Amino acid sequence: MKKKTYYLLSLGCSKNTVDSDSMAQLLNAAGYRGMSSPERADVLLVNTCGFIGPARDESIRSLRELANAKRKGQQLIAAGCLSQLWGPQLANDVPGLDGVIGTRRWMDIVEFLEQVRGRARPEPMYHLPSDATTVGDDPSAGRGSAGRVTRAAVQGASAYLKIADGCRRPCSFCSIPNIKGTMKSRPPELILDEAKDLARRGVRELILIAQDLTDYGNDIGLREGLAGLLRDVCAQAPDIDWIRLMYAYPGAVTDRLIETMVEHPRICRYLDIPLQHAHPAMLRRMRRPANIDWVHRTIGKMRAAMPDLCVRTTFIVGFPGETEQEFQALVDFAAELQFDRVGVFTYSFEPGTPSAQLPGQLDEEVKQARRDILMRQQQRISLVRNQRFVGKTLTALVEGHDRGLSFGRTYRDAPEVDGLVIIQGSVPAGEMVPVKIDGALEYDLTGAVEIAQPVVVL
Numbered sequence: 001m002k003k004k005t006y007y008l009l010s011l012g013c014s015k016n017t018v019d020s021d022s023m024a025q026l027l028n029a030a031g032y033r034g035m036s037s038p039e040r041a042d043v044l045l046v047n048t049c050g051f052i053g054p055a056r057d058e059s060i061r062s063l064r065e066l067a068n069a070k071r072k073g074q075q076l077i078a079a080g081c082l083s084q085l086w087g088p089q090l091a092n093d094v095p096g097l098d099g100v101i102g103t104r105r106w107m108d109i110v111e112f113l114e115q116v117r118g119r120a121r122p123e124p125m126y127h128l129p130s131d132a133t134t135v136g137d138d139p140s141a142g143r144g145s146a147g148r149v150t151r152a153a154v155q156g157a158s159a160y161l162k163i164a165d166g167c168r169r170p171c172s173f174c175s176i177p178n179i180k181g182t183m184k185s186r187p188p189e190l191i192l193d194e195a196k197d198l199a200r201r202g203v204r205e206l207i208l209i210a211q212d213l214t215d216y217g218n219d220i221g222l223r224e225g226l227a228g229l230l231r232d233v234c235a236q237a238p239d240i241d242w243i244r245l246m247y248a249y250p251g252a253v254t255d256r257l258i259e260t261m262v263e264h265p266r267i268c269r270y271l272d273i274p275l276q277h278a279h280p281a282m283l284r285r286m287r288r289p290a291n292i293d294w295v296h297r298t299i300g301k302m303r304a305a306m307p308d309l310c311v312r313t314t315f316i317v318g319f320p321g322e323t324e325q326e327f328q329a330l331v332d333f334a335a336e337l338q339f340d341r342v343g344v345f346t347y348s349f350e351p352g353t354p355s356a357q358l359p360g361q362l363d364e365e366v367k368q369a370r371r372d373i374l375m376r377q378q379q380r381i382s383l384v385r386n387q388r389f390v391g392k393t394l395t396a397l398v399e400g401h402d403r404g405l406s407f408g409r410t411y412r413d414a415p416e417v418d419g420l421v422i423i424q425g426s427v428p429a430g431e432m433v434p435v436k437i438d439g440a441l442e443y444d445l446t447g448a449v450e451i452a453q454p455v456v457v458l
Contacts, residue, residue, distance in 0.1 A: 003033045007041035009066075011059055012049025014153070014160045014209055014246075014416075016080060020047045021153040023079065023109045030110040038066055043075050043113060050082030050179060052348035060093055067096030075099065075116050079106060081179045084128060085352075091124040102128040103180055107149070130181075150194050151186065156399055157204040157430040158415055163191050163229065164210035168219075169249065171276075172287040172354035173316065173347065176211055183212065185220050188229055195237040204432060205242040205397055206233070207414070213245055214252035227260040234264045241266060241432060242397070244414060248273040251289040253298055262305050268411040269306045274314040278333030279326040282319060285358065292333070299337060310412040312341035317374060318367030319347045321360030327370050335377060340385050341418050342378040344371045379442045386419075386440035393450050394421065396435045401426040408435075410445070419443035 006027055010020035023045070024034060035041040044066045048059035059082045067076055075098040078090055084102035091097045099116040101109060105127060112127045119125055152161045166180040195206060208229075210216060217225020226245075233243060243266055250273060261267045275295060277283050283290035303309050315330060334342065346367035350356055396408035406423040413419050422444060423435055439446035 003031060004043070005033050005035045005041045006043040006045055007035050007038040008045045008047065009038075009062060010047045011062065012047070012051065012055055012081065014207070015162060015165070015211070016047055016049060017153040017155075018151055018160050018162045018209070019080065019103070019106050022149045022151055023047070023106055025149045026107065026110050027113075032110075038069065039071075041074070043077060043117075044070065045077045045079060045109075048078055048080040048082035050080070050085040051175065052345075052350065054348075056082055063090075063094040063097065067094055070096055075113070077101065077113065077116065079103075079109070084179045085175060087128050088124075088126060097124050099125045100128065101126075105129055150197065151190075152194055152198060154198070154201065154203060155415065157202065157397060158207060159198045159203045159205070160207045160209050161191065161194060161198065162186070162209055163213070164216050167211035168215065169212060170287045172285065172358075173319065173350060175350050175353055178352055180211065183210075183215050183219055185215075185217050185222070185225065187220070188217075188222070188225075188232065191229065192232055192236050195233050195240065199237040199239040202430070203240065204430065205244060206237070206240045207244045207246060209246050212247060212249045212252070214248045214254075214257070224254060224256045227254065227256045230257075230260050230264065230267060234266055242268050242411060244268045244270055244411075246272045246414060249289075250275055251291065251294055253302070255301075258302055258305055268310075269308050270310045270312070270411055270414070271302070272312040272414065276314065276316050277319070277326075277330055278315075279329040282322060282326045282330075285321060285355075286316070286319060287354065295337075310340040311337075312343075312414070312418065313339050314343040314345065315374065316345050316347050317370040318362045320355060320358035320362065322347075322362065322370075331374060331377060334374060335381070338381055338385065339378070340382070340412060342374075342382075343417065344374045344378070346371050383440065383442045386442070386445060389437045389445060390440055391437065393434050393436050394445070394447075395432055396421045396423060396447075398423070398427045398429055398431045398433060400429050408433075410435075419445070421445045421447060424448040 008020055008024055010017050038044050046063055049055040063078055070076055076096060077099040078097055079101045081103055083090060083100045090100055101112050108127060116125050152159050164183055164185045166183045167176045168183045213226055248271055276286055276288050278292060280290040280292060394410045396410050398406050398408040400407050406427040407420050408423060410421055421435055427433055434450040435447040436450040437445050437447040
């Protein structure tokens with residue numbers, strides 16, 4: 001009997017990548033076979049992103065391209081964030097769409113496909129329950145005839161492991177609560193099982209992800225849940241070389257979390273803490289923590305405890321009503337704190353969010369000009385901070401090589417969002433090697449593998 005085939009296109013962030021990988025596991029276990037090109041597939045599945053305008057545009061464009069090229073008998077399914085956010089409207093924007101499944105019941109993908117394939121009428125089908133949750137206490141989440149599904153996505157020697165989904169923070173610019181629902185933590189025993197399994201599969205870097213890592217466990221009665229989880233991962237998965245933390249919430253980085261990072265050197269001296277702005281009035285309009293003194297104290301405390309700490313943050317410029325004075329406060333703040341990594345985004349108008357109702361929406365030209373100012377300053381800061389490592393040796397996780405050069409990352413670099421270390425010579429992907437740094441660029445480092453000197457016995 002010929003196997004049913006599918007083509008899966010995953011768009012958006014690493015959390016979406018994990019969901020895509022989980023759906024693929026379910027499809028494979030149900031007898032489907034993944035294909036690398038849409039022409040050869042029976043089912044075309046797009047895991048969409050709906051977080052900001054450009055991501056929505058990319059999702060719509062990708063769906064339309066597949067719909068226009070769809071042959072007779074193929075089904076086109078939209079999954080993910082934009083599906084949850086727009087629902088039936090998505091089918092109106094993409095003629096030829098056969099089904100829409102949201103973020104909160106992706107684990108029903110096999111059953112949903114069978115319903116779509118067996119439907120009597122050509123109208124699109126929808127599976128968009130609003131009261132279900134992606135992870136947490138739902139016993140059927142990721143289970144069924146296919147067995148339990150790992151909530152991780154492996155990319156080379158690295159793996160993203162999702163520990164929670166959804167968000168309970170009230171940020172006025174963010175549509176995630178509308179898409180994902182409130183925050184739901186995964187049981188720690190499942191996370192630990194998956195961490196151990198990833199270690200057995202040869203993963204060297206484990207990247208813990210959630211909309212808000214530092215909120216982990218609060219909904220299931222765990223106090224200091226992230227710190228406790230980290231200690232358990234370190235104890236039960238000792239073969240993982242690096243454990244990286246992404247998406248910490250300002251005000252939620254506790255002393256115990258800092259102590260845990262200090263006590264366990266396999267936890268990367270790296271923290272991604274999106275601050276979004278630095279002027280208290282602007283932060284209050286964003287519905288974000290506005291205690292800038294806390295940021296100064298906590299960053300100072302962390303750097304004192306871990307002098308080699310790499311701090312990454314993100315800022316939004318051009319938020320409604322942002323004055324020149326408020327923007328300048330952000331520029332001055334970034335110059336004072338000297339962050340290692342900074343991402344700057346222009347405000348994206350998001351219908352349905354509280355910020356969409358605010359007065360003082362700024363022109364795109366103003367937003368872009370402010371982004372350019374902040375990024376030029378950060379490029380200078382980043383170069384200076386990178387130059388501190390010239391002459392030092394850093395461990396690099398190699399991701400590939402080409403034309404006599406290898407490309408890897410140090411503990412200071414998260415995949416896709418940070419820089420690289422460019423290494424002389426060809427080193428196999430997946431290897432972790434000591435690299436003597438001999439040059440620094442604004443985002444990247446250069447160097448050569450440091451070869452240990454042989455010991456001469458006389």
